[in-house]
Amino acid sequence: MTPHSITSIVIVGGGTAGWLSAAYLNRALGSSVRITVVESASVGRVGVGESTVPTMVSTLAFLGIDERAFMRRCNATFKAAIKYVNWATGGSGERVDEFYHPFFDRPELLAQPYGVMHFPFVGEGFSSADIWAAGGERREPRFDRVCSAIPAVSDALAFAPERLPGSQTLQYAYHIDASLFADMLAEVAIERGVERRIDHVLSVELDERGFVGSLVTKSGAKLTADLFIDCSGFRGLLINGALDEPFESDAKYLPCDAAVALPAASAPERDGIFPYTMATALSAGWSWRVPLFHRLGCGYVYSSDHLDASAAEQELRDLLGPAAGEDANHLRMRIGRCRRSWVNNCVAIGLSSCFLEPLESTAIFFVEYQLAQLVNMFPSRRFAPARLHRYNETINDMYDHLRDFIVMHYCTTSRGDTAFWRRIRDDMPIPDSLATTLEEYRVGVMPQDRLRFRLFRSRSYAAILSGMGVYPEYGPPILDHAPTAPGAALLADVAERTAALLQQLPTHYEYVRKLHE
Structure with missing residues (x-):
């Protein structure tokens, strides 16, 4: 510690973002920094992010949270993929309109066995996406099934995250009850020394430098700290309110600006538990279905320009049928990000910093990523x-990457059966960066940024x-000169691994049930 060291942090807002920030920073900084969370009893939690990505496995390990205890506490199940339904054609046409975005094994473990050379300074070499693109006829079977056993495993409602003979551990994430997860994080953080204050911030006082000096609360307290973390959600109480940092909207690329969430009953003993998140395209957006151990978490992300709240709720209820719960949360x-998420002595984390619709389960991931960068x-x-x-540049770069990946789901559709999908297909612009990526993909240059971390890489x-019916014209030409043709070996290896997994894996329900006993 030096005279310049940070000794106190105040986090404004609870929920997943606030309590994950508290637990994470407490773990990283130890007792050298006093951390206080100010949580208002009158502000509800958003709670739409019930699906995670594989980084959460490492985050739990860093926090020292036992996975089994976490799963029991948060009514969690495992997640191996996202299944997309009716995105490409709306269910019309000869081909079944569904595909998977599976979690993939590490790329460096996939490229080598197929006679594909690794070259000095190239890094991870060529992935199965490059090999697939070089294989000529690519329409059937689809890439998701060529490159991964997960689609077949998901179809069979089987999954277990254990090391299996002849293979590495399957990558996985979790489906969680976000409110229960926030409660668990709060207990962990408080037990380790974080202070919790149930109070409401009325105003923010800035000092002569324009830094946050203190928070005035409803109880009359005046809270000071060296560093402030804004986890106040879409309000952006500190970053947008007190510090007047502009929020840059991306509504021109992503028009869905509303959601309705509903719980739904499930019967896992009878129906099993699917080990994936389901994203079904509807008339003015898409619905999510997240299988928790005791229920389904469901919702509809939609464009308010094309559907009002009551019609959206009814469309979701029609989709879910009698299982739909009574209480809907609108x-x-x-959609967009703050121009800067870190201004002076204030860092915005979570929804106060940025938000993208949860099509690829990136909401909680972005909190993890921001905390790691902080x-x-x-x-x-x-x-x-x-x-x-440097922090703001890194956060904005990741946001742009995630935004482009989500826009890509929309801009490649051929649907035109409703006004929403006709607008998406015919009128919506796409970011220049995504246009470049799509042109590179067309000529066999798979997205592969080796200089910076990317959540989604070439196989994603x-x-x-390919699920949307968009294919490269050809693969990397260098693979034409490979000493052996890689395609047949790739297909055979995935098929063999798929058969072994289907024979050995328990049903997802049976495996999770034992964890919850």
């Missing part, structure tokens, strides 16, 4: 501008684009 969403760039009380700039792009 939400308005702001720890990397953790400040002293100097708050060096170069440190803040190939899974979505």
Whole structure:
């Protein structure tokens, strides 16, 4: 510790973002920094992010949270993929309109066995997406089934995240009850020394530098700290309100600005539990179905320009049938990001920083990512501008990557059966960065950024684009000169692995039931 070291942090807002921030920073900083969470009893939780990505496995390990205890507490199940239904054609046409975006094994473990050379300084070499693109006829079987055993395993409602003979551990994430997860994180953080204050922030006082100086609360308290974390959700109480940082909307690319969430009953003993999140395209957006151990978490993300709240709720109820619960939670969403998520001594984390519709389960991931980058760039009380700039640049870069990936699901559709889908197909612009990616894909240049971390890499792009009926014209030409043809070996290996998994894996329900006993 030095005279410039940060010694106190105040986090405004609870929920998943606030309590994950508290637990994460407490774990990283230990007892050297006093952390306080100010949580208002009158502000409800959004709670739409009930699906995660594989980074959560490492985050739980970092926090020292036992996976089995976590799963029991959060009514969790495992997630191996996202299944997309009616996105490409709306169910019309000869081909069944569904495909999977599975979680993939590490790329460096997939490229080598097929006679494909690795070259110095190239890094991970060529992935199965490159091999698939070089294989000529690519329409059947689809890429998701060529490259992964997960679609067949998901169809069979089987899954277990255990190391199996002849293979590495299957990648997985979790389906969770977000409110229960926030409660668990709060208990963990408080037990480790984080202070919880149930109070409501009325106003924010800035000092002469324009930094956040103190928070005035309903109880009359005046809270001070070296560093403030804004987890106040879409309100952006500190970052947008007090510091007046602009929020840059991406509604021109992603028009869905509202959602309705509903719980639904399930019968896992009879029907099993599917090990994936289901995303079904509807008349003005899409619905999610997340299988928890005791129920389904369901909702409809839609465009309010094309559907009002009552009609959206009715369409969702019609989809779910008698299983739909009584209480619906209606939400308005702001799609986009703050120009800067870190301003002076305030860092916005979660919805106050940015938001993209949860089509690829990125809401909780982005909280994880922001916290990891904050720890990397953790400040002293100097708050060096170069440190803040690097953080903001990194966060904005990841946001743009995730935004482009989600826009890609829409802009490649051929649906035109409703006004919403005709607008998506015919009138919506796409970011220049995505246009470049799609042109590269067309000529066999798979998305592969080796200089920066990317959540979605080449095989994820190939899974979505081929599922939407978009194919490269050819693969990397260098593979034409490979010493052996890789395609047949790839198909045979995946088929063999799929057969072994289907024979050995228990049903997802049976495996999870034992964890919950």
